[in-house]
Amino acid sequence: MADAALDPHAAIATTASGVGSGTLTTADGMPLARALAHSQRRARRRAFLLVLPLLAFILITFVVPIGQMLARSFHNDGFSANMPQVSAWFASTEHGTAPDDAAWTALAQDLVASADARSIGVVGTRINYDMPGTRSLFTATGRQVRRGLEPPYQEALLEINEAWGDPRLWSVMRSASTPVTANFYLAAVDRTRDEDGNIQQVEEQQRIYLTLFWRTFWLSAVITGLTFILGFPIAHLLATLPMRKSNLLMILVLLPFWTSLLVRTTSWMVLLQQQGVINDILVWMGIIGGDARLQMIYNRTGTIIAMTHILLPFMILPLYSVMRTINPAYVRAARSLGATSWTAFRRVYFPQTLPGLGAGAMLVFILAVGYYITPALVGGSSGQLISNMIAQHMTGTLNWSMAAALAALLLGSVLILYWLYDRLVGVDNLKLG
C-alpha cells in the first residue's frame, strides 16, 4: 500500500475510482491530498536539508544578533538589575511620589552594594543616557559611600552631593527602574521627559537626530534621482549596443564593484579637494579665480558625488536587465502609429522600464539610507548621515541602546517605504535582474 502511494502516477491514475465518495481517494482508499503529500515528502525533506546550512548560518550570524541589538533599544537593565531595593520602592509607589525615608534608605543601601560590587559605573551610565552629566555623581558618590555611610541617609547623601535631591534625577531613576523603556526612542526623535514624566522636546542646541534623519532621507532621495538621471541612458546604451561594445561598457560599469571602496573614496578626495585636480583645471581654464576654489568635499556635495558614483551600478543593472527584454519593435510600432520619438519614449518605452526603475530606485535608496563609510570619509560635518551617528553611539559614547533605537527607526522607516511602494506600484512589478 505504501509503495502504491509513493508512486504519484498511481495516485493520478486512480483518481477516477474515488470520484463518487466526495473527496478523491487513491485506489487503495487513501485520501488523494495525503497521498500526494506523502509521495512528495522525501523530495521536500531533501530540499530542506540542502538549505539547512544556509538557514542556520543566517539565524546564527544575522537574525539572532540583530534581534539582540534591536532588543537593546527598549530593554536596558543597567539600573534596575544593580539597584534592586530602590527599584522595588519605585514599583510600589505612585509616579511623582516624593522620596521618603524608605526611598533614601533603599537608595543608600543599593549605592553601597553597587559600589562594593563595582557596578556603580554601569548604573551611572544608564542614568547618564537620560540625564547627561550624572555619571560622575554616581561614581563620585560610590567612592564616598565605600568609606561608610551612616543614617540618616537623606542628609548624608545630600551632604555628599546636593544633586541627589534633584526631583528630575528621581524622575529619571524611576523611569530607569524597569528594564523596558521607550526613552531611547524618545531621545532618537529629540524628545525627553520632564520631572513629571511628560514628553517634551529637548533643548534647541541638542536637537540633532530629527535633522539627521531628515537629511539622510533627503540626500538619499537626491542620490537616487541622480543615479536615475545618469544611469538610465547608460542602461539603454548597454541594452541596445552590439554585443562587443556593450560588454566593454558593462565592464566599465562593473569596474567600481571590483575596486576597494576606500580606494574609490580616496580618489574622489584627490579629485575634489580644494587643491585637487578639478579645482586646478577650473582655475587653469580661468573659470574660477585662484582664490575662489570650490569646496566640493568634506561637505554635503562630497557625500552626494561620491555616493552617487558608488551606488550607480545598483541603478544601472536592474534597469539594464529590464531594458534588454524590451523588444525594439514596440518603439517602432509607436512611431509607425504616428508618435514622435519623444511620445514613443514617454508612453511606450519608459512605462515598460518601470519595474527596473522601481527596483533600482529601491536598492539605491535603501543602500544610501544606511550608508556609513563614504559620508564618514568625505562628508565633513554637513554631509554626515544618521548611520554615522549610529556608529558614533556604537564606538564612541558606547550607548548601544541609543544606537539600536536609531537603527530600529531607520529600519522601520525603510519598511514603511517598502510597504508604500507595494501599495502604490506593487512589489510584483519589481525586477531585480
Add this chain to the structure above:
Amino acid sequence: MLDDRHGDAFVAFEHVQKSYDGQTLVVKDLNLSIGRGEFLTMLGPSGSGKTTCLMMLAGFETATNGEIRLDGRPINQVPPHKRGIGMVFQNYALFPHMTVGENLSFPLEVRGMGKDERQTRIARALDMVQMGKFANRRPAQLSGGQQQRIALARALVFDPELVLMDEPLGALDKQLREHMQFEIKHLHEKLGITVVYVTHDQGEALTMSDRIAVFNDGRIQQLAPPSDLYERPENIFVASFIGENNVLPGTIEQLDGDRALVRLDGGGVIDATAVNIREKGQRTTVSIRPERVEFKPEMMSQGAHTIEAQVMEVIYMGDILRARLKVAGSDNFVMKMRNTIGQTRLDPGQVIRIGWHPQDARALDPI
C-alpha cells in the same frame, strides 16, 4: 490595379540601394511600383533583403541611394510618424502595459482626436476583426490569434491608405494561419487599402497576393501574379523557390523561336520552352513541375518526345500519389498523380516512358 507605370504608382522604389556596413549591398538597385489598392507580397529566403525594403518604406531604415515615393511624394527624408503608414509587426508589438482599447486609442490620441471619435473608431476597428468584447483585456490575456487580430485592428484604426505587414502570421499554427490569410485578404478587399506583405512562406504569398515580388540576393528575381510565378518562372531560382520542381541539366540542340530541343546530360532528348536562352549549344536547366509530368501516352501531345524512367518508389500521400523516378541518370525526379479510382498504380522497379507539354518544361539559365 496592376499598372506598372511610374507616374501612377502609389508606392515607388527607384534605384534603391541599401548597405549596412559600407562593404556589401543588402538591396541592389531595387525598382518596384505598387499600384493603389494592390496586395503586393515580398517573398524570399531570409537575408534576401525583403524586410529591409519594408523597413525602408516604413521609415525605420534609410535608403543608402535611390528614392522612395509614396503617392508621388518623395519620403526619404520623412520620419516614420509622419508617413501615415499602418504596420503589423512580426510579434504583433502590442504595448503590454496598455489594454486592447488603449492600444487602439494610441494612434488616435497622438493625432489629437477627440474622445468621442476615438471611441467610435475603436469600436468599429474591433468589430471589423470580431474582437468587440475584448477592449478591456491586456494583450497578455489574449491568444496568439487574438493578438494578431488586435495588431491588425491597431494598424487599421487610423485609416491608413498603405498597410505594411512583416510576417504577421509567422507565430501562428498552421490552421489558424490559413484562416487569418483569408481574413486579411477579405479586409484588404473590403477596405480597398494597399498592402505590402513580407513573408518567406510561399503558400501564404500565393494565396493572398495580387502580385508577388520574389527576392533573392538583394534583387527582385521576378515580379508577377501568383499563377504566372508558379507556371512561368523566369529563372531557376524562382522555379525552385516556388513550389516543388524537377530540374534536368542539358544543352540546347535546336532552337526555333521559343521552342527548344534539349539534349540532357544523362541521355535523351526532350521538348522545352526557351525562357532566358538565346542560342544553340548553350547550357541550360530544364524545370518541370511534378504534377505536369505524364506517363500515359494518351495524355501527351502529339509527337512529343518522351524519355525513359524507372520507378524507384511510390509514396501514398492521401490526395496524391508521389512517385520518385530515375530519369537521365538522376534518381530524385518526382512525379505526382491524382489519387483517383481509375489511376494506374505503379510498382517500384517498373520502367515507364514519361513526357509533358513543351510549355510546361521551361529551359532556364544553368545553375
